[in-house]
Amino acid sequence: AGYFIHDTLDIILSHQSRSSWEYLVHHAMAISAFVSLIITGRFLVAAMLLLLVEVSNIFLTTRMLLKMSNVPSPALYEVNKYVNLVMYFAFRLAPQAYLTWYFLRYVEVQGQGAFLMANLLLLDAMILMYFSRLLRSDFFPSLHKASAGRDVDGEKFLID
Numbered sequence: 001a002g003y004f005i006h007d008t009l010d011i012i013l014s015h016q017s018r019s020s021w022e023y024l025v026h027h028a029m030a031i032s033a034f035v036s037l038i039i040t041g042r043f044l045v046a047a048m049l050l051l052l053v054e055v056s057n058i059f060l061t062t063r064m065l066l067k068m069s070n071v072p073s074p075a076l077y078e079v080n081k082y083v084n085l086v087m088y089f090a091f092r093l094a095p096q097a098y099l100t101w102y103f104l105r106y107v108e109v110q111g112q113g114a115f116l117m118a119n120l121l122l123l124d125a126m127i128l129m130y131f132s133r134l135l136r137s138d139f140f141p142s143l144h145k146a147s148a149g150r151d152v153d154g155e156k157f158l159i160d
Contacts, residue, residue: 001034003054026126033119040112046099053127055091059084063138081138088131096120096127 008027011020030050037047063084066077100120107113136143 001031001038004030004034022126026123029119029122033116036112036115042112043107043116046102046116049095049099052095053092056084056087059087084134085138088134092127093131096124100124 004027008024008031011017011023011027017024033050034047037043059080062080063077066080071077103113103117103120107117109117
């Protein structure tokens with residue numbers, strides 16, 4: 001929860017709230033879910049599994065830095081592009097899909113279970129939206145032209 005609180009404060013204090021409203025929503029959902037998990041002591045394994053998404057930030061950040069620096073070696077960007085795709089799937093899409101399946105199948109849809117299920121479904125939508133932006137930007141640039149200026153990775157990086 002501390003990471004999300006810090007990042008939220010960074011967005012607000014750097015006056016990026018208007019352009020980063022999606023991240024503020026994402027962070028508010030994450031903070032409320034983590035605080036709920038900590039207070040009740042339930043679903044802590046789910047919280048740890050969700051933290052795996054942060055592994056993919058390494059490659060998303062590398063992607064952003066390569067784009068910003070106009071690296072003379074496009075091969076480095078190409079390698080990172082494919083590693084980034086694999087890491088996004090392995091550490092964002094797969095854990096999120098598993099948790100959504102698990103909650104739909106085994107968790108009661110009342111009280112905290114309903115609250116966490118709503119959070120998961122909203123995060124599912126956001127992660128899929130960010131994934132589609134990433135695919136359009138890196139793998140289908142002709143489709144990307146239609147949505148120029150939008151972010152792609154879900155981690156407040158304006159990369160396109």
